[in-house]
Amino acid sequence: MKIDSGDTAWVLASAALVMLMTPALGFFYGGLVRRKNVLSTIMHSFFILCLISVQWVLWGYSLAFGPDKFHLIGGLDWVGLNNVGFTPNADYAPTIPHQAFMLFQMMFAVITPALISGAFAERQRFKAFVLFSLLWATFVYDPIAHWVWGAGGWLHNLGALDFAGGTVVHISSGVSALVAALVLGRRLGFGKQKVEPHDATMTVLGAALLWFGWFGFNAGSALGAGALATSAFVVTNTAAAMAALTWMTVSWWHKKQPSVIGAAAGAVAGLVAITPASGFVNVMGAIVIGFGAGVVCYLAIQLRERIKVDDALDVWAVHGIGGTWGALATGLFATVAINSAAANGLFYGNPRQALVQLVAVGAAWGWSIVGTFAILKFVNLIVPLRVHEDEELIGLDLSQHGEPAYASIHAN
Amino acid sequence: MDPTTVMAVVCSVVVFAGWLILPHSPTSIKPVVVSEEREPVRVSA
Numbered sequence: 001m002k003i004d005s006g007d008t009a010w011v012l013a014s015a016a017l018v019m020l021m022t023p024a025l026g027f028f029y030g031g032l033v034r035r036k037n038v039l040s041t042i043m044h045s046f047f048i049l050c051l052i053s054v055q056w057v058l059w060g061y062s063l064a065f066g067p068d069k070f071h072l073i074g075g076l077d078w079v080g081l082n083n084v085g086f087t088p089n090a091d092y093a094p095t096i097p098h099q100a101f102m103l104f105q106m107m108f109a110v111i112t113p114a115l116i117s118g119a120f121a122e123r124q125r126f127k128a129f130v131l132f133s134l135l136w137a138t139f140v141y142d143p144i145a146h147w148v149w150g151a152g153g154w155l156h157n158l159g160a161l162d163f164a165g166g167t168v169v170h171i172s173s174g175v176s177a178l179v180a181a182l183v184l185g186r187r188l189g190f191g192k193q194k195v196e197p198h199d200a201t202m203t204v205l206g207a208a209l210l211w212f213g214w215f216g217f218n219a220g221s222a223l224g225a226g227a228l229a230t231s232a233f234v235v236t237n238t239a240a241a242m243a244a245l246t247w248m249t250v251s252w253w254h255k256k257q258p259s260v261i262g263a264a265a266g267a268v269a270g271l272v273a274i275t276p277a278s279g280f281v282n283v284m285g286a287i288v289i290g291f292g293a294g295v296v297c298y299l300a301i302q303l304r305e306r307i308k309v310d311d312a313l314d315v316w317a318v319h320g321i322g323g324t325w326g327a328l329a330t331g332l333f334a335t336v337a338i339n340s341a342a343a344n345g346l347f348y349g350n351p352r353q354a355l356v357q358l359v360a361v362g363a364a365w366g367w368s369i370v371g372t373f374a375i376l377k378f379v380n381l382i383v384p385l386r387v388h389e390d391e392e393l394i395g396l397d398l399s400q401h402g403e404p405a406y407a408s409i410h411a412n
Numbered sequence: 413m414d415p416t417t418v419m420a421v422v423c424s425v426v427v428f429a430g431w432l433i434l435p436h437s438p439t440s441i442k443p444v445v446v447s448e449e450r451e452p453v454r455v456s457a
Contacts, residue, residue, distance in 0.1 A: 242424075249426075253434060
């Protein structure tokens with residue numbers, strides 16, 4: 001196998017783009033919380049970048065992509081990147097160094113647990129967050145990644161299509177976020193006081209940086225610089241734009257004004273939804289997927305509010321439901337005209353693909369619920385998941401990190 | 413046109429047409445409550 005310098009350059013650049021998405025997420029979430037918790041929120045993302053970067057090279061990559069064991073997990077053959085060198089791996093990416101593929105996948109493993117942090121923002125104890133993230137990455141993310149993307153993984157063998165992580169990243173994190181929100185319980189004053197974003201500009205900036213990085217997330221998943229990467233790039237931008245326009249329109253109709261934060265959230269919802277489909281659909285499919293994301297994710301937020309679940313930053317609505325819509329939509333709109341190595345969806349004469357996608361969605365939902373619940377209960381035996389009430393009242397920036405985000409105008 | 417294209421056109425028309433009929437200004441403006449009032453900093457002459 002010959003290393004292609006163009007493919008390698010694109011994948012390495014894409015890995016850097018996806019890396020940027022994690023601090024971007026920190027800003028997206030940070031603007032949405034109250035000012036007394038912004039540093040804590042940003043720290044969740046920044047810390048996870050460090051934690052999973054090490055976990056991945058030690059055992060995460062091996063579990064997710066290593067030689068298959070029972071179609072369920074990758075095993076420990078590649079612990080410490082043993083046998084993961086610079087010769088391309090034919091199963092995964094035949095034209096780039098194996099470590100380039102590993103690095104690219106690392107950034108997915110980093111951002112996925114970071115997404116969950118939005119659900120328990122403003123109330124989780126930092127030490128509990130650290131333990132939870134490490135265990136979740138190992139026992140929920142790595143297995144699901146193996147099922148869908150690993151050579152020999154059972155969903156991979158079934159023919160499930162997930163180009164860049166609708167099931168592996170978004171359903172797993174979104175559904176886990178819902179579980180975490182339910183287990184941790186509501187914030188003090190939830191339902192009685194309205195919590196306003198303390199810095200909408202930070203949120204919009206974060207969304208824009210996420211959009212930018214998502215080009216690496218989706219187009220980079222082509223693992224080569226060519227037509228497929230170009231197609232993924234085009235549909236990613238189209239779906240994000242359409243979802244933002246749709247969300248703005250829906251919120252304009254519902255709340256009588258177009259919401260700026262709604263536009264940002266809509267763009268993210270579109271990016272989530274197009275993620276699994278980005279290497280399989282054409283631009284018309286992307287428009288429909290973006291439209292659908294703008295509608296269903298907005299409705300999911302209304303539902304979440306109605307049933308009074310305190311998923312603080314709507315991770316379930318945007319990622320869980322957006323990822324579910326995108327994964328199912330892949331089974332509708334996939335066409336071999338875009339990716340001859342894949343399969344057609346329902347609207348291109350292959351109804352079986354829609355059923356396969358349903359199985360993949362169900363598996364991701366199921367393992368995320370079971371795994372996350374078990375891990376949260378286990379962590380709670382070692383350290384309380386929530387901060388004390390007085391710590392929550394003074395804010396996590398001070399109570400967990402001893403640092404305010406913004407200097408007081410009254411400080412000497 | 414294939415079904416996907418038809419759906420895409422319908423979605424686009426719904427969104428673009430929606431802007432034509434949605435209100436162009438709010439029906440009422442709600443006062444914003446400032447949660448932190450700051451005292452002006454005294455500047456010495």
